[in-house]
Each structure stands twice: as C-alpha cells, then as structure tokens.
Amino acid sequence: MKEELDTPAVLIDMDIVKENIQAYQKYCNGIGINLRPHIKTHKIPELAKLQLNEGAVGITCQKISEAEAIISEGGISDILITYNIIGQKKLMALKKLSKRANIAVVADSVYCLEGLSRAFEDSKKKLRVLVECDTGANRCGVISPSAALKLAKVISSNNNLIFGGLMTYPPISEPEKVNSFLAEAKDLIEKNGIKVETISIGGSPDMWKVKKIPIANEYRIGTYIFNDRSLLHRGVCKERDCALTVLATVVSTPTDYRAIVDAGSKVLTSDLFGLEDYGRVLSKPHLKICQLTEEHGTIISENPTGLKIGQQLKIIPNHACVVTNMLDSVIFVANEMPIKHQKVIARGKVW
Ligand SMILES: Cc1ncc(COP(=O)(O)O)c(C=O)c1O
Missing domain, CATH: 2.40.37.20 (D-serine dehydratase-like domain)
Incomplete structure (x- = not known):
C-alpha cells in the first residue's frame, strides 16, 4: 500500500504491537499466570488471534455485541464477558452466542443470576459464571467476601449455572487490598465446599506488579497491546x-x-x-x-x-x-x- 495518508487517521504500528504482545505473554508465562486479553482496546479479530497464538488462554469482552463481532471471522472460541447481563433481549443473545463459543460471564447480584438461570433453563450447556467483586475500584461487584460467598452458593446450587470463580476490576496501586479481599473470599467459599477455579484480575496500569496479587491465576489486560499516553x-x-x-x-x-x-x-x-x-x-x-x-x-x-x-x-x-x-x-x-x-x-x- 503506497499512498499518501489522508488525515485524520489512526495508525497501528504492527511491529510494536507484536513486541508488546510477546513481551507481556513472556512476563505472564514467567510468573505462571494465564493471560486473557481484553479486546475492547483494539476491537479487531486479527489482533485477538495474534494474542491467542502467542499463548493467551482466551479473550475478554465487555459486551455481548462486542463478542459477537470479534468471533465473526472464526478462530476464537473462549470468551469471558465481564459485564452483568440484564434484560431479556441480551439474555437471549447470550444464549445464542453460547452455542457458537465457550462463554463465561460475571454477575454481582441475585437479580442478574436469576436472569442468567432462566435464559439457560432449557439449554444443553450450563453457563459458567464468576462472581464480580468490588475490591476498591467502586464500580460493579459485591463489596464483601461474605457477599461473594452468598452468590457462589446461589450459583453452585443452580442447575443451569456453574460457579467459575471470582473476578475483579481492581483499583490501581492497591494490590494488598485486592489480594486480601480475594484470598478471604476464596477461603470462605472453599470452606463451604465450593471450588474456586479462576481468580481473574486485570488492568494495564499495574501490569508489571501482578506478583503482588499472588491469589490471582488469570490476568485480563487491554491497553498493553497499544499503550497510550x-x-x-x-x-x-x-x-x-x-x-x-x-x-x-x-x-x-x-x-x-x-x-x-x-x-x-x-x-x-x-x-x-x-x-x-x-x-x-x-x-x-x-x-x-x-x-x-x-x-x-x-x-x-x-x-x-x-x-x-x-x-x-x-x-x-x-x-x-x-x-x-x-x-x-x-x-x-x-x-x-x-x-x-x-x-x-x-x-x-x-x-
Ligand atoms: C473488566 C475489565 N477488565 C480488564 C480491563 C483492562 O484494562 P486495561 O485496558 O487497563 O488493560 C478493563 C478495562 O476497562 C475492564 O473493564
């Protein structure tokens, strides 16, 4: 492609993209944590596939329609949707999507879980659900380990759902607080006989400090692929x-x-x-x-x-x-x- 570029235009330097993907995958491999990149940064299947080919275990999407679009070219099969799915139309879309890919979602309320359960009532596949925890970022999420236990019990006793673990979008620079919330929640839930398989954290600002949250076994990261100001x-x-x-x-x-x-x-x-x-x-x-x-x-x-x-x-x-x-x-x-x-x-x- 040899042309004078018209402006304004968004340029993506693929040499830097590849270096960023490789460097962070290497870091995650080195500390033994699964990487699940958030595609809301790039929104492009080809880039998601580069991340998966380098060793990512799956991808993260924020919305159902984002997930539908990113899998439209094929080759992507494992998606965590980090959003409370509320409303019949979205629940039906989620059910449809779950036939095309391996989908897990998060929830932070009984209301949300009831909707998910209803949607998957007559489904052959159960839906994997992680409990979202607010570890200090003041966004969605249950605000205490005991509230996380309550939802874990609701999920694991439901015939249509599978308890997948814990998820948080952590506050920046507060790793001790995040680790102690998640460790306490895991302990409480496991003492109740429910296995906590995945503990998913994320965010690019603290991407080189993951070891300070040793309880986590999955890292969701978006911006690292491009970086920004x-x-x-x-x-x-x-x-x-x-x-x-x-x-x-x-x-x-x-x-x-x-x-x-x-x-x-x-x-x-x-x-x-x-x-x-x-x-x-x-x-x-x-x-x-x-x-x-x-x-x-x-x-x-x-x-x-x-x-x-x-x-x-x-x-x-x-x-x-x-x-x-x-x-x-x-x-x-x-x-x-x-x-x-x-x-x-x-x-x-x-x-
Ligand atoms: C749920 C969730 N996980 C992960 C990320 C990735 O964050 P970052 O772009 O800082 O890597 C975000 C960012 O908004 C998010 O909302």
Missing part, C-alpha cells in the same frame, strides 16, 4: 512502546505560538484520563494540545511551535481504547510503511 505518564511504558497514534495535519497557524490540526474530539476523544491536555505529539513534548472541538485540535507552545501548514504530526492519545471506537477503520503500519486499511469490526458494539 496515560500509561506513558504512569511510567508503565516508553514512547517507543506506543503502537497507536493519530496522524493529523496542521491546517492553520494563526500565530507562531498556536497551530490547529485536523484531529479534534471526534478522533482523539475528549477523554482526559486524569491528564491536563488531549494527547502527546510524538517526539515533540514541548507542544501542548490544549483544546479540542469536534474537528479541530489546538496546539500551543511557550516558544514558537515551529509547525507549518500541511505538516503531518503523530499524536499519542490519552486513552487508546476509546480512539479505536471513533473510526470505521485504522491503518496497519509495518517497517514505518502503511500496509493495509483494517476495519474495526467490533467498533460501536455497546449492547
């Missing part, structure tokens, strides 16, 4: 490890200290992710993307920006996962050359 800011990766960049063109230079690019919130998204501005211009850390409107990104600098109209810039976005949701396709690059336009198959799958 938030991980760069946390010191989790280096600029050279960032595989996803937004290619933008300077369209205006109203002053020496201000330039406008053609990537606004419709590509970079307005997700600050705890940072003060909207992305990092590759190799030009003195530039600040201080403001976005839908189609305009405003870049300022304390010294003259040095930018010229027509010049193309690569921007590392604050949060890679939301950027892949913005465009129908991305451009794979290898050896610094574009190799193909790739459809983002599981984009916009929010059901």
Whole structure:
C-alpha cells in the first residue's frame, strides 16, 4: 500500500504491537499466570488471534455485541464477558452466542443470576459464571467476601449455572487490598465446599506488579497491546512502546505560538484520563494540545511551535481504547510503511 495518508487517521504500528504482545505473554508465562486479553482496546479479530497464538488462554469482552463481532471471522472460541447481563433481549443473545463459543460471564447480584438461570433453563450447556467483586475500584461487584460467598452458593446450587470463580476490576496501586479481599473470599467459599477455579484480575496500569496479587491465576489486560499516553505518564511504558497514534495535519497557524490540526474530539476523544491536555505529539513534548472541538485540535507552545501548514504530526492519545471506537477503520503500519486499511469490526458494539 503506497499512498499518501489522508488525515485524520489512526495508525497501528504492527511491529510494536507484536513486541508488546510477546513481551507481556513472556512476563505472564514467567510468573505462571494465564493471560486473557481484553479486546475492547483494539476491537479487531486479527489482533485477538495474534494474542491467542502467542499463548493467551482466551479473550475478554465487555459486551455481548462486542463478542459477537470479534468471533465473526472464526478462530476464537473462549470468551469471558465481564459485564452483568440484564434484560431479556441480551439474555437471549447470550444464549445464542453460547452455542457458537465457550462463554463465561460475571454477575454481582441475585437479580442478574436469576436472569442468567432462566435464559439457560432449557439449554444443553450450563453457563459458567464468576462472581464480580468490588475490591476498591467502586464500580460493579459485591463489596464483601461474605457477599461473594452468598452468590457462589446461589450459583453452585443452580442447575443451569456453574460457579467459575471470582473476578475483579481492581483499583490501581492497591494490590494488598485486592489480594486480601480475594484470598478471604476464596477461603470462605472453599470452606463451604465450593471450588474456586479462576481468580481473574486485570488492568494495564499495574501490569508489571501482578506478583503482588499472588491469589490471582488469570490476568485480563487491554491497553498493553497499544499503550497510550496515560500509561506513558504512569511510567508503565516508553514512547517507543506506543503502537497507536493519530496522524493529523496542521491546517492553520494563526500565530507562531498556536497551530490547529485536523484531529479534534471526534478522533482523539475528549477523554482526559486524569491528564491536563488531549494527547502527546510524538517526539515533540514541548507542544501542548490544549483544546479540542469536534474537528479541530489546538496546539500551543511557550516558544514558537515551529509547525507549518500541511505538516503531518503523530499524536499519542490519552486513552487508546476509546480512539479505536471513533473510526470505521485504522491503518496497519509495518517497517514505518502503511500496509493495509483494517476495519474495526467490533467498533460501536455497546449492547
Ligand atoms: C473488566 C475489565 N477488565 C480488564 C480491563 C483492562 O484494562 P486495561 O485496558 O487497563 O488493560 C478493563 C478495562 O476497562 C475492564 O473493564
């Protein structure tokens, strides 16, 4: 593919992608933990298959429609959906999906479990369910080990469900708290005669500190495949490890200290992710993307920006996962050359 790239465009450097996948798989193999990548970062079957070929035990999806899309090309058969499935339409879709792949889900309430059980009443296959625990991130999840035990009992005594273990989306930098919650829950549940097979944790910010949660035997990770500015800011990766960049063109230079690019919130998204501005211009850390409107990104600098109209810039976005949701396709690059336009198959799958 030899062409001048039109902008704005999302570039995926496949050399870096492969290095990121291999490096983290090697790390997980070294510490003996199963890796189950979250595909919500890339939303592309070909990349999920690279992760599986390297040794991942399966994938994670957040939504049923995301799972449907990611398996549409075949070759992916083991999926954990880390979301409470609520509502008849979704339950029916889950049942249908479970005929095409090995599906497990999570739940944090009896309400959710009752729905799952009803949906699988006349199914030949039982549904594997993990209890989601809130270990401090204040999102979904039961808030105590005893509440986890209660749900484990409901699942294991249900004819349509199988108790698969515990799952948490952990808070950042609180490994001791996470480990003690999960260890206490496991102990309680096993004392009640129920085996806790899987203990699934995740998140890229603490990806190199997994050993601090020894009770876990599965790691779900998404952003590591591309990395992004938030991980760069946390010191989790280096600029050279960032595989996803937004290619933008300077369209205006109203002053020496201000330039406008053609990537606004419709590509970079307005997700600050705890940072003060909207992305990092590759190799030009003195530039600040201080403001976005839908189609305009405003870049300022304390010294003259040095930018010229027509010049193309690569921007590392604050949060890679939301950027892949913005465009129908991305451009794979290898050896610094574009190799193909790739459809983002599981984009916009929010059901
Ligand atoms: C349930 C769950 N697991 C795993 C992840 C992966 O997180 P990260 O992208 O930080 O690796 C996420 C991220 O949102 C998540 O919601």
